[in-house]
Amino acid sequence: MRAGKWLTVLSLSFISLLFLFPFYLMIVMGTYYSEDLFKKLPLLPSGYFVENMKTILSANILHNYWNSFYVAVLFTFVTVGVAAITGFAFGKYEFAGKKYLYGFILLTMMIPGQLGLIAYVMEMKWFHLNNTHAPLILAGLNNAFGVFFMTQFARSSVPAEVVESARIDGCSEPGLFVRIVVPFLLPAISTLGLISFLGSWNNYLLPLVTINKPDLYTMPLGIANLSTVFRTDYSASILGLTLGTLPLIVLFLFGSKTLVQGLTGGAVKG
Amino acid sequence: MSKTSALKGKNKWPYLFITPYFLSYGVLSLFPILFTLYISLTDWDLYGNRHFIGLDNFKQLFLHDSFFWKSMLNVFLFLAGYLPALVLFGMLIASLIESRLIRRKTIFRLSFFSAYMTTPVAVGIIFSLLFDWQGGFINNLLTEMGWIDSKINWLGSPDSARWIVILMIFWKNLGYFVMFYTAGMAGIEASIYEAAVIDGASSKDVFFRITMPLLKPINMFLIITSIISGLQLVEEPMLLFSGWASGSSMVGGPEGSAFTPIWYMFDASFNGSAFKYGKGAAIAYSTFLFIALFSVFGMKWMNRRGEEQ
Numbered sequence: 001m002r003a004g005k006w007l008t009v010l011s012l013s014f015i016s017l018l019f020l021f022p023f024y025l026m027i028v029m030g031t032y033y034s035e036d037l038f039k040k041l042p043l044l045p046s047g048y049f050v051e052n053m054k055t056i057l058s059a060n061i062l063h064n065y066w067n068s069f070y071v072a073v074l075f076t077f078v079t080v081g082v083a084a085i086t087g088f089a090f091g092k093y094e095f096a097g098k099k100y101l102y103g104f105i106l107l108t109m110m111i112p113g114q115l116g117l118i119a120y121v122m123e124m125k126w127f128h129l130n131n132t133h134a135p136l137i138l139a140g141l142n143n144a145f146g147v148f149f150m151t152q153f154a155r156s157s158v159p160a161e162v163v164e165s166a167r168i169d170g171c172s173e174p175g176l177f178v179r180i181v182v183p184f185l186l187p188a189i190s191t192l193g194l195i196s197f198l199g200s201w202n203n204y205l206l207p208l209v210t211i212n213k214p215d216l217y218t219m220p221l222g223i224a225n226l227s228t229v230f231r232t233d234y235s236a237s238i239l240g241l242t243l244g245t246l247p248l249i250v251l252f253l254f255g256s257k258t259l260v261q262g263l264t265g266g267a268v269k270g
Numbered sequence: 271m272s273k274t275s276a277l278k279g280k281n282k283w284p285y286l287f288i289t290p291y292f293l294s295y296g297v298l299s300l301f302p303i304l305f306t307l308y309i310s311l312t313d314w315d316l317y318g319n320r321h322f323i324g325l326d327n328f329k330q331l332f333l334h335d336s337f338f339w340k341s342m343l344n345v346f347l348f349l350a351g352y353l354p355a356l357v358l359f360g361m362l363i364a365s366l367i368e369s370r371l372i373r374r375k376t377i378f379r380l381s382f383f384s385a386y387m388t389t390p391v392a393v394g395i396i397f398s399l400l401f402d403w404q405g406g407f408i409n410n411l412l413t414e415m416g417w418i419d420s421k422i423n424w425l426g427s428p429d430s431a432r433w434i435v436i437l438m439i440f441w442k443n444l445g446y447f448v449m450f451y452t453a454g455m456a457g458i459e460a461s462i463y464e465a466a467v468i469d470g471a472s473s474k475d476v477f478f479r480i481t482m483p484l485l486k487p488i489n490m491f492l493i494i495t496s497i498i499s500g501l502q503l504v505e506e507p508m509l510l511f512s513g514w515a516s517g518s519s520m521v522g523g524p525e526g527s528a529f530t531p532i533w534y535m536f537d538a539s540f541n542g543s544a545f546k547y548g549k550g551a552a553i554a555y556s557t558f559l560f561i562a563l564f565s566v567f568g569m570k571w572m573n574r575r576g577e578e579q
Contacts, residue, residue: 098284123305
């Protein structure tokens with residue numbers, strides 16, 4: 001039993017270290033002087049980290065961060081806001097046509113997002129919104145999965161009695177939503193918020209086709225262009241890659257429990 | 271009863287609440303989807319052509335475009351490569367994590383999940399760093415060890431390029447599968463396992479006769495959603511061959527061996543000198559057709575399997 005335990009722990013540790021090795025390599029390579037990178041295997045950190053850091057900070061990477069951050073915040077805000085109020089309406093009201101409208105939303109969940117991409121980009125040009133961040137944020141306004149998720153949650157977690165008594169006390173319907181319902185929806189709001197934030201942060205194709213000013217680049221665009229910016233400085237590019245990806249991964253590991261519950265919730269009960 | 275009566279006279283509110291969603295859906299999703307369908311029936315491009323040409327784009331794609339079929343074949347080859355591996359290794363690793371021998375389960379779960387949360391762009395770049403011909407880590411390691419005499423051009427030949435894409439998607443999605451399986455296994459009652467052990471079942475029996483059948487609904491979900499998202503694969507192979515590490519980009523990989531339908535759509539409509547929106551739109555709709563087909567068959571298959579039990 002004891003030997004079996006150690007064997008399990010060791011093999012699992014080995015597998016996960018092997019799995020994490022690409023990340024380790026990426027971190028370590030960013031600490032090398034570019035010329036030294038190919039002289040021997042970069043297995044241990046070298047001493048050129050600060051120099052590379054100076055190079056990379058002189059470029060746009062902090063700006064990319066800010067762009068990605070504020071776009072993701074606004075995207076999350078509109079996604080969650082619209083999904084919450086729509087989910088409340090579908091989860092807690094009876095109205096004519098509700099069944100069909102909700103069925104329609106479920107149907108649209110099946111349609112892949114890229115289907116309308118070409119016309120969406122054209123439409124944004126007609127509105128003179130290309131080369132702004134608006135196309136990236138507006139895309140959050142109609143998230144069918146978000147509405148589905150909120151409806152399910154509102155139906156089961158917002159008690160009808162509480163809503164009733166607030167109504168009797170003379171609370172208006174919008175006031176009811178903001179003051180009474182939103183607090184009950186908070187767990188779902190944080191889960192959907194994390195999923196939306198991650199989705200916006202990782203989005204590459206849409207900014208690629210709507211934005212061509214380096215000033216407006218979001219993180220994935222910035223990362224993809226690092227190699228052109230630092231053509232001769234390979235290590236600096238790799239450090240940029242590390243800085244562009246790692247902080248968010250670490251940040252999300254803390255919120256992963258909520259995230260995982262949201263992701264697996266549809267398929268796994270409990 | 272009291273619920274409905276209390277809501278009478280306030281009927282305008284639910285409609286007002288759902289208006290923002292449906293309004294934005296109409297303008298920002300439904301219109302683009304329908305308009306893309308129209309574009310797919312024209313020769314629309316950047317240079318002002320806008321003639322209605324009926325189904326010509328689709329005829330061209332289905333009958334004469336070997337790249338379209340190749341990109342379709344590719345995504346299915348990739349799926350055939352990584353999906354069974356994800357199911358198998360996902361379950362094995364999850365059952366190791368969930369075994370009573372492991373105490374710090376969260377650390378292991380999260381270490382696998384980290385790749386899933388990594389920006390797809392970075393995933394492609396990381397693998398191009400690993401498998402680059404001249405400076406890549408794998409080649410340097412193999413030559414240092416003396417296992418190979420001359421460096422292998424991993425990303426330069428169609429077969430190895432496909433395997434690297436498969437390995438890359440496997441690496442990215444393994445944590446996602448592990449998460450679902452651990453969640454599913456944690457939901458299986460301990461008493462079922464205890465009863466099996468008392469009846470003298472070996473751990474192999476327990477895995478194949480208890481764990482796997484109970485995970486079937488999760489498997490169905492994972493397989494169908496993986497096929498749907500697998501057909502839409504684009505960013506990771508795109509960045510793998512963007513020349514980030516090597517300096518020379520290669521659209522579609524060597525001989526188009528890593529081309530995917532959505533990549534092709536992007537390349538036809540937004541890249542290079544083409545800007546053929548009509549062709550791009552036709553590729554988008556053709557891909558969607560395949561996705562819809564597989565979703566319907568997948569659901570049918572899922573329902574039938576469900577009824578059999």
